[in-house]
Amino acid sequence: MAGYIAFDSAQALEYVKNLGEFFAKDAVLNCYEFGDGNLNLVFRVEDQQGHSVIVKQALPYARCVGESWPLSLDRARIEASVLNRHGAVCPNHTVKVLHQNDTLALTILEDLGHLAILRGELNSGSTFPALGRDVATYLASTSFYHSDFYLSPAEKKALVSEFINPDLCAITEDLFFDDPYRQAERNNYPSALSSEVAKLQQNAALKLAVAKLKAKFFSSPQTLLHGDVHSGSIFVDANNTKLIDPEFGFFGPIGFDLGSFIGNLLLNYLAQNGRVSSVPKRRDLHTYLLSTIHQTLDVFQARFAALAHSHTRDLSLQSQGYIEYFLREVLKDAVGYCGTELVRRTIGLAHVSDIDGITDEQKRLQVQTQALFLGQQLVLNADKCESKEDFYQLLLSLLQ
Amino acid sequence: MAGYIAFDSAQALEYVKNLGEFFAKDAVLNCYEFGDGNLNLVFRVEDQQGHSVIVKQALPYARCVGESWPLSLDRARIEASVLNRHGAVCPNHTVKVLHQNDTLALTILEDLGHLAILRGELNSGSTFPALGRDVATYLASTSFYHSDFYLSPAEKKALVSEFINPDLCAITEDLFFDDPYRQAERNNYPSALSSEVAKLQQNAALKLAVAKLKAKFFSSPQTLLHGDVHSGSIFVDANNTKLIDPEFGFFGPIGFDLGSFIGNLLLNYLAQNGRVSSVPKRRDLHTYLLSTIHQTLDVFQARFAALAHSHTRDLSLQSQGYIEYFLREVLKDAVGYCGTELVRRTIGLAHVSDIDGITDEQKRLQVQTQALFLGQQLVLNADKCESKEDFYQLLLSLLQ
Numbered sequence: 001m002a003g004y005i006a007f008d009s010a011q012a013l014e015y016v017k018n019l020g021e022f023f024a025k026d027a028v029l030n031c032y033e034f035g036d037g038n039l040n041l042v043f044r045v046e047d048q049q050g051h052s053v054i055v056k057q058a059l060p061y062a063r064c065v066g067e068s069w070p071l072s073l074d075r076a077r078i079e080a081s082v083l084n085r086h087g088a089v090c091p092n093h094t095v096k097v098l099h100q101n102d103t104l105a106l107t108i109l110e111d112l113g114h115l116a117i118l119r120g121e122l123n124s125g126s127t128f129p130a131l132g133r134d135v136a137t138y139l140a141s142t143s144f145y146h147s148d149f150y151l152s153p154a155e156k157k158a159l160v161s162e163f164i165n166p167d168l169c170a171i172t173e174d175l176f177f178d179d180p181y182r183q184a185e186r187n188n189y190p191s192a193l194s195s196e197v198a199k200l201q202q203n204a205a206l207k208l209a210v211a212k213l214k215a216k217f218f219s220s221p222q223t224l225l226h227g228d229v230h231s232g233s234i235f236v237d238a239n240n241t242k243l244i245d246p247e248f249g250f251f252g253p254i255g256f257d258l259g260s261f262i263g264n265l266l267l268n269y270l271a272q273n274g275r276v277s278s279v280p281k282r283r284d285l286h287t288y289l290l291s292t293i294h295q296t297l298d299v300f301q302a303r304f305a306a307l308a309h310s311h312t313r314d315l316s317l318q319s320q321g322y323i324e325y326f327l328r329e330v331l332k333d334a335v336g337y338c339g340t341e342l343v344r345r346t347i348g349l350a351h352v353s354d355i356d357g358i359t360d361e362q363k364r365l366q367v368q369t370q371a372l373f374l375g376q377q378l379v380l381n382a383d384k385c386e387s388k389e390d391f392y393q394l395l396l397s398l399l400q
Numbered sequence: 401m402a403g404y405i406a407f408d409s410a411q412a413l414e415y416v417k418n419l420g421e422f423f424a425k426d427a428v429l430n431c432y433e434f435g436d437g438n439l440n441l442v443f444r445v446e447d448q449q450g451h452s453v454i455v456k457q458a459l460p461y462a463r464c465v466g467e468s469w470p471l472s473l474d475r476a477r478i479e480a481s482v483l484n485r486h487g488a489v490c491p492n493h494t495v496k497v498l499h500q501n502d503t504l505a506l507t508i509l510e511d512l513g514h515l516a517i518l519r520g521e522l523n524s525g526s527t528f529p530a531l532g533r534d535v536a537t538y539l540a541s542t543s544f545y546h547s548d549f550y551l552s553p554a555e556k557k558a559l560v561s562e563f564i565n566p567d568l569c570a571i572t573e574d575l576f577f578d579d580p581y582r583q584a585e586r587n588n589y590p591s592a593l594s595s596e597v598a599k600l601q602q603n604a605a606l607k608l609a610v611a612k613l614k615a616k617f618f619s620s621p622q623t624l625l626h627g628d629v630h631s632g633s634i635f636v637d638a639n640n641t642k643l644i645d646p647e648f649g650f651f652g653p654i655g656f657d658l659g660s661f662i663g664n665l666l667l668n669y670l671a672q673n674g675r676v677s678s679v680p681k682r683r684d685l686h687t688y689l690l691s692t693i694h695q696t697l698d699v700f701q702a703r704f705a706a707l708a709h710s711h712t713r714d715l716s717l718q719s720q721g722y723i724e725y726f727l728r729e730v731l732k733d734a735v736g737y738c739g740t741e742l743v744r745r746t747i748g749l750a751h752v753s754d755i756d757g758i759t760d761e762q763k764r765l766q767v768q769t770q771a772l773f774l775g776q777q778l779v780l781n782a783d784k785c786e787s788k789e790d791f792y793q794l795l796l797s798l799l800q
Binding site for chain 1 (some may be wrong): 436548553554556557558560561564565566569570571577578581582604607608610611612614615618619620621622714715716717718719720721722725726
């Protein structure tokens with residue numbers, strides 16, 4: 001941490017001014033912090049003409065419920081490097097890095113303030129017709145171009161090493177795969193769910209399936225993941241979809257990002273049961289969310305396959321049928337990871353406002369019960385999903 | 401390569417003398433080079449009382465059939481580091497490192513000259529009752545203690561990075577998984593095998609299975625492998641089994657080492673058909689080799705399971721049934737990699753003296769045909785081997 005200091009607004013403003021890259025020399029700048037302050041400082045620096053940039057600085061700890069959790073500043077380097085690499089192959093859907101300072105754990109990013117965070121938009125019932133297509137395009141492009149299909153083995157091995165991210169991976173390892181499946185202090189659920197949670201924690205088949213997913217998370221460096229594709233990491237408007245915040249990035253299983261995203265759509269789907277009382281309105285939202293899931297898988301598989309069929313460098317991986325086999329395995333993984341996202345967002349440490357924001361306690365509890373059921377069933381049946389159609393059938397049978 | 405020079409015998413002697421660690425101050429030392437000179441220099445430094453050490457130095461290239469292949473000197477660091485790590489958990493079966501100099505790409509090792517290289521011993525019909533048990537003990541111990549079962553995620557990730565070994569992995573990637581399955585200059589087989597090779601190279605199911613094995617070799621860092629467990633990397637006598645030469649070490653799939661070893665036993669099994677004309681003698685050798693394969697799998701699975709059941713650190717991987725599931729997957733991988741070893745040793749660049757040393761051309765060709773058949777069938781049927789018994793049944797049906 002030599003050379004590191006956590007900035008206040010004045011220091012962030014001064015830093016940007018001194019760079020002399022983003023504003024006119026005589027611009028009158030204003031700066032304010034607006035992050036949630038849990039993991040990072042986030043400043044907006046703006047001039048009086050409405051131009052602005054974002055200054056994001058990592059803090060050396062995570063302030064989580066009731067505890068302070070030391071966290072490597074190296075995640076700022078990783079986040080900026082993932083954005084640069086993902087931006088190089090999918091510029092349309094990756095927030096742009098304007099400047100990077102690893103010593104200060106600081107990144108300057110384009111300001112996406114004209115867009116809105118997806119989670120809030122979905123919670124308020126907005127829909128975005130291109131969302132599935134755009135996120136799938138991002139996931140297919142970024143995952144293909146950092147996979148063994150495309151990279152030379154030497155490049156890939158060097159990148160795996162560059163993106164070793166133990167602190168942030170440990171958070172996922174604990175919160176996704178450990179805590180919810182055993183009594184853990186960090187778990188967080190209403191006592192009314194206790195008997196359901198107890199059953200879950202005694203379900204040997206479920207815990208075996210989760211162990212397989214965790215083992216893959218440990219040791220399946222298929223590509224450079226974003227690592228945290230939830231609805232709070234996506235900025236949207238009618239014409240734009242931008243991924244932000246890949247500080248959890250590392251080389252892991254492709255299905256993890258895909259499953260996390262679909263999991264967040266499903267959490268919102270269930271949450272609408274407790275949010276929207278108008279039946280037609282709710283049906284419309286449900287239809288939209290399911291069609292977005294279809295769009296996501298359709299576009300992801302089609303785009304990944306198209307890239308792989310035309311740009312696979314490795315001779316052996318060009319073998320007939322391998323790409324299709326690989327995508328089937330990615331789908332199974334995605335369904336499994338999707339299930340773990342539903343479970344951990346319901347009874348683990350970090351919840352989603354989609355559900356927690358349901359004011360009626362009974363309705364909220366009902367949604368939580370549904371999410372816990374759906375999550376477990378997806379984990380348990382993931383391996384049976386040989387195709388998208390299998391997954392849709394499974395989903396429909398579980399959502400009834 | 402700054403500071404590196406390739407030693408001659410006088411320089412190797414001088415280096416050892418100057419260390420002052422291994423011999424009496426006034427000892428009269430003698431030194432000679434006796435390696436095959438393809439990849440490394442290997443010197444023996446000895447005094448007049450019969451004490452000796454081995455000095456092994458990496459060359460910056462590999463002299464392979466008709467070409468010079470530049471090769472990172474970093475493999476000397478990797479080899480010594482693998483030996484140190486493997487020796488720490490399995491001292492009985494790992495050659496001892498006495499000194500390491502990464503700048504000179506040089507390692508001083510205990511002299512195992514009182515033992516013999518396994519391949520030559522098997523070729524001359526010797527048997528070693530503890531061979532399977534010892535190699536299995538080595539493989540189970542070294543693979544368990546460097547796996548996600550045992551290491552903390554942060555330790556494991558750091559080690560994966562430390563043992564990134566692109567140059568040597570590339571050799572395996574090319575020679576095991578690419579060359580034999582397509583027309584490649586480096587392939588080496590008699591023209592009488594051409595039609596069999598052409599069929600092999602057009603077998604889509606086989607190439608798909610090989611692609612899956614290659615993908616796992618790329619991206620399944622389960623443990624710190626030896627990376628080159630063939631009969632030439634094992635020193636033996638009646639009471640000792642010592643693994644040497646892990647310069648191909650990296651974090652890869654556990655089944656790779658296991659399959660390579662079994663593959664070498666099977667190559668010798670087939671070679672005996674062309675080496676030994678006495679039916680009872682041949683039957684005895686066959687019985688010995690098959691029982692060594694049984695012993696290897698029995699002891700490997702039992703020992704890995706015992707370690708995992710009592711020393712697994714990871715909470716999730718302790719889930720009921722996970723260890724057994726994991727070992728089933730390792731077995732399938734091992735059968736597949738075993739098959740690729742048979743294929744590549746028959747038609748690829750690097751052959752084995754077990755077969756090439758058969759003087760009668762017709763007999764040799766017959767053995768090569770058998771090895772090619774067995775290798776392909778093992779690759780094609782590996783996924784059906786849910787248990788050791790399934791594998792033995794498969795093997796017996798193929799060896800008839």
